[in-house]
Amino acid sequence: MSAKLTRRELLAATGGLLAPRARAAPPVTLRMSWWGGSEVHRAHLETIRAFERKYPHITVKAEYTGWAGHLERLTTQIAGDTAPDLMQINWNWLVLFSRAGDGFYDLSKVAGAVDLSQCDADSLSMGRVRGRLNAVPISMAARLFYFNATTYAKAGLSIPSSWEGLFAAGPVFRDKLGPDYYPLDLNLQDVIAVARTRQIQESGLPFVDEGRSRLNASLPETVEAARLYQRLVDAHVIPSARERASFGNVPPQEMRPWITGRYAGVHQWISAIGKSTDTLEPGQAIALGAFPLRAQAKDAGLLYRPSMLLAINRSTRHPQEAALLMNFMLNDPTAVLIFGVKRGPPVSRRALATLAADDALKGLSWEGLQQIQKLPNRVRESGFFEHPRVRDGFIDIYEMLGYGRLGVEEAGLRMFEDVNAILRRVIR
Amino acid sequence: MNARQSLQPLLRYGILIGVGFVMIYPLLWMIGGAFKPNSEIFSSIGFIPQSPTFDGLEKGWKTSTEYTFATYFANTFAIIIPKVIVTVISSVIVAFGFARFSVPGRRFLFGVLIATVLLPKSVLLIPQYLMFREFGWLDTFLPLYVPSAFATEGFFVFMIVQFMRSFPPDMEEAAMMDGCNSLQVLFYVVVPVILPAVISVALFQFMWSINDFLGPLIYLSSVENYPISLALKMSIDVTEATQWNQVLAMSTLALLPSLIVFFVAQRYFVEGISLGSVKG
Secondary structure, three states: OHHHHHHHHHHHHHHHHHOOHHHHOOOEEEEEEEEOOHHHHHHHHHHHHHHHHHOOOEEEEEEEEOOOOHHHHHHHHHHOOOOOOEEEEOOOHHHHHOOOOOOEOOHHHHOOOOOHHHOOHHHHHOOEEOOEEOEEEEEEEOEEEEEEHHHHHHOOOOOOOOHHHHHHHHHHHHHHHOOOOEOOOOOHHHHHHHHHHHHHHHHOOOOEEOOOOEEOOOHHHHHHHHHHHHHHHHOOOOOOHHHHHOOOOOOHHHOHHHHHOOEOEEEEEOOOHHHHHHOOOOOOOEEEOOOOOOOOOOOOOOOOEEEEEEEEEOOOOOHHHHHHHHHHHHHOHHHHHHHOOOOOOEOOHHHHHHHHHOOOOOOHHHHHHHHHHHOOOOOOOOHHHHOHHHHHHHHHHHHHHHOOOOOHHHHHHHHHHHHHHHHHHHOO | OHHHHHHHHHHHHHHHHHHHHHHHHHHHHHHHHHOOOHHHHHHOOOOOOOOOOOHHHHHHHHOOOOOOHHHHHHHHHHHHHHHHHHHHHHHHHHHHHHHHOOOOOHHHHHHHHHHHHHOOHHHHHHHHHHHHHHHOOOOOOHHHHHHHHHOOOHHHHHHHHHHHHOOOOHHHHHHHHOOOOHHHHHHHHHHHHOHHHHHHHHHHHHHHHHHOOHHHHHHOOOHHHOOHHHHOOOOOOOOOOOOHHHHHHHHHHHHHHHHHHHHHHHHHHHHHHHHOOOOO
16 A cells, blocks of 8 residues: 555656646746846846746746845845845855754755755855755855065065065065055955964864854964054055055055055955956956965964855745756856856856866966865854954954054953953854 | 235135035046046046046946846936925925924924934834835835825924924914915915925935935845936945946936936025015
């Protein structure tokens, strides 16, 4: 009896698989949201048209914006239970919307429609919250050091490959090229990233200890993090906060000294290096620098995380169709070729193979990914490191340090007390 | 003596023109930037493009979306025109009530109204969103202008009340004697007198609404319904370099309605003031 039933079920199941979907399935309208610039919008719209040709019963309504305001809109939509079926999310939004792992649809329920085997276990684990697969990464990224090779050649230096080399480049730039030339440009958020990297190379532990709701750093170590800014400025490695402020509150790639090559380095995400190279005056070349490691570094201390992920609305009425669209975006050769490496080199193995066959795997972001794969990279940072309140807590302190309202020791103490207090409040 | 007399205005106008030029320079730079290739925007401080091009205007108008900028302009006006009209009507009626009628609890109610001016709008965002969701108004223009029909902009009501208080009620009393009811008094007697205030309210609401980003961002999810304030930021992302020449070209166009409305209204504004005098 039970065998008979099973056979019938099996038959029905295969029948369902073999039958042309277009005829059988009722029409479905999906909503998909993303943020991006012009290129990303065009690529998405083109991909959606290709998807609709492949699945004629599904219509996709595109809801997209620029970066500004996207989180605010998504927050209201999620609060009002009107979020799109498929959405592009940022990695740290997982801790904002899905603390218990139930903020998004559990993708293991639609594993038949999304080919998760294309994604390596490590990357996939970063879309998991409390054991539930909330989101699948599109691409992975970390911040690396990219340098303006043209300016370094002018200074008669090769591109630095160690912390010592970086610190030594400062005085050479000042003496040979002039006081307004710097081997690296870091805004305060970048300084935090570098301080974190150096701390992890020493400790081999994530910077934020989610279990204990505090920083994995002692008071002397946070003082060291504060002192890093002072050391970088004193050694003429980076322009001071005051000097940077004189160019206005604009993104680093739009600051004149970067455009003209006087600030000759960035600590940039591999998925976003394109925006830095795009604004340069012609005739300059950007090269990837070897990642600096401390002596006996336990880990490179990369902030390695998904640059963006796809997630499904937890109360969607069409999980299967949304999963099909997700799969199409991640793995389908048509979609992959349209996107190329615009959003960073993809995670999906199949997508990588497609791009390799098309000879599209090149450029600074691809080189960056190659470098990441060679570095000791085991430490996985907590999503709370990128929590807006934690980030602002750090920036406030570095700002006061940069404008001389706090000394190094005090800034380190404030970091130890204030940031730990913020972490206690946000990790609940 | 004579030389000094002619020198003074020269100096005065010289300074005025100099300061005026500095003030208007960013605007000129924006217009110039609209006709520059993107690479030139960051590298030159001058506003006259070295190699002028209509590329930014053309591509910006087409946008990176499925729609051209014409759609976004049309949406903007579909929101703003009803919004300005209902704001003016509702604010005038409510202000008239506060200024001329002694209802019990008037002072308290007026205090509440002023308190709403001080309330940050973001506090109401999510409750209002939920309310409009229940109405089924999401992704329509209704949540953007219907609330204005209930004199929700306390500042405008306050402004008109203050304006009304500066006029003696004599003319209204005369109109009452001649048999006007309250609404007739309002529209035939009071409104012509307070026309400058009404025009200012319309002008303010027009400019604030055309610049409003958060409201449309939250309530409109379809790209086909976006107004220009959203469309302008569509192509500004964190991972991609922005085509500023396109953004500047469209910003220049987006500025035109505000400028035109302002200059047209300015004439009435002055007229309104001269007509608004009451003869004893």
